[in-house]
Amino acid sequence: MRRVVLSMMTSVDGFIAGPDGDLDWMISPDEDRQAEALEQLDAIDTALIGRGVYEEMARYWPTASGEYADRVNAMPKLVFSRRPEPLRWTNARIVPVTGDADLVDQVTRLKARPGQDMVLFGGARLAQSFARVALVDEYRLCVQPVALGSGRPLFGDLKSRMPLTLTATHPFPSGATLTTYQPTSGG
Numbered sequence: 001m002r003r004v005v006l007s008m009m010t011s012v013d014g015f016i017a018g019p020d021g022d023l024d025w026m027i028s029p030d031e032d033r034q035a036e037a038l039e040q041l042d043a044i045d046t047a048l049i050g051r052g053v054y055e056e057m058a059r060y061w062p063t064a065s066g067e068y069a070d071r072v073n074a075m076p077k078l079v080f081s082r083r084p085e086p087l088r089w090t091n092a093r094i095v096p097v098t099g100d101a102d103l104v105d106q107v108t109r110l111k112a113r114p115g116q117d118m119v120l121f122g123g124a125r126l127a128q129s130f131a132r133v134a135l136v137d138e139y140r141l142c143v144q145p146v147a148l149g150s151g152r153p154l155f156g157d158l159k160s161r162m163p164l165t166l167t168a169t170h171p172f173p174s175g176a177t178l179t180t181y182q183p184t185s186g187g
Contacts, residue, residue, distance in 0.1 A: 002111045003137035004048065006120040006127055007040065008154065009176075010141050015151035016124050025146045027174050033142065034068065036170065036178060040140070041071050045116035048107075050126030051081035057121070058089040078110070078118075080126055100133050107135045124152045132158055138182050139164065145175035 009026050010016050017023060049057065054077070061072055077092040080103070084094055097103045107130070110118065117137075120130055130136050131154065141154075155162065163184035170178040 002113065002115055003117045004107065004111070004120055004130065004135055005040075005044065005117050005138045005140055006130065006136045007140045008122055008127060008142070009144055010154055011144055011146050011148045011151070013147045013149065014153050014155070015148045016122070016127065016154045017152040018148050019150045021152070025148060026144055027176060033172050033174075033176065033178070038068055038071075040119070041068070041075075043117050044119045045075060046110075046118040047072065047075055047077045048118050048120040048126075049077055049079050050123035051079055051083060053121060053123035053126075054079045054081075054087070054089070054092065058087070058092070062089055080106075100129065103129055104133050104135065124154075127154060128157050131155055131162070134162075134183065136183065138167075138180060141179050141181070143177045143179055 008016055011025065018025060061069060064073075073090055075091060077089060078095045079087060079092055080095050080097050082096070082098060084096060087094065095106050097106060120127060120136065164181035165184045166179065167182055168178075168180040172178070
């Protein structure tokens with residue numbers, strides 16, 4: 001069965017966006033981080049994206065170049081949205097969702113299809129929804145060396161405690177650290 005891997009940057013105090021949705025606190029990736037991101041794509045064949053992040057990504061990625069950009073542009077991109085408006089980025093299509101039950105149904109069907117893992121790039125609301133209804137199989141959080149004090153937390157609307165098991169850490173020269181967690185069974 002395919003897995004959903006959430007891949008996001010977070011501040012040390014757990015925020016994935018600043019108080020006004022700002023992302024200027026995220027540092028440029030290290031060469032090591034770029035190599036790790038390419039390695040991650042070896043096990044991924046589909047990107048899961050919220051509508052707002054899709055709009056941001058579609059402004060940049062279609063004209064970006066390089067191995068990572070080429071691979072992201074070529075892979076299928078499933079855009080979770082309540083709006084059925086047309087998409088302009090290659091290999092992107094709408095996955096209509098109207099609420100948590102619909103999201104669970106759609107993702108459960110995607111997981112049952114043949115293929116490699118799927119990466120959830122965000123945005124914040126979609127990532128929170130996936131976490132809240134236990135659709136994430138692995139959390140790959142690149143913790144940035146900054147505390148924001150406030151903003152949008154990744155786990156801001158959980159209904160109950162979610163125990164996680166740390167499976168890997170990888171520090172980078174910039175001070176960022178990639179931490180990988182899996183939900184703890186029976187937690």
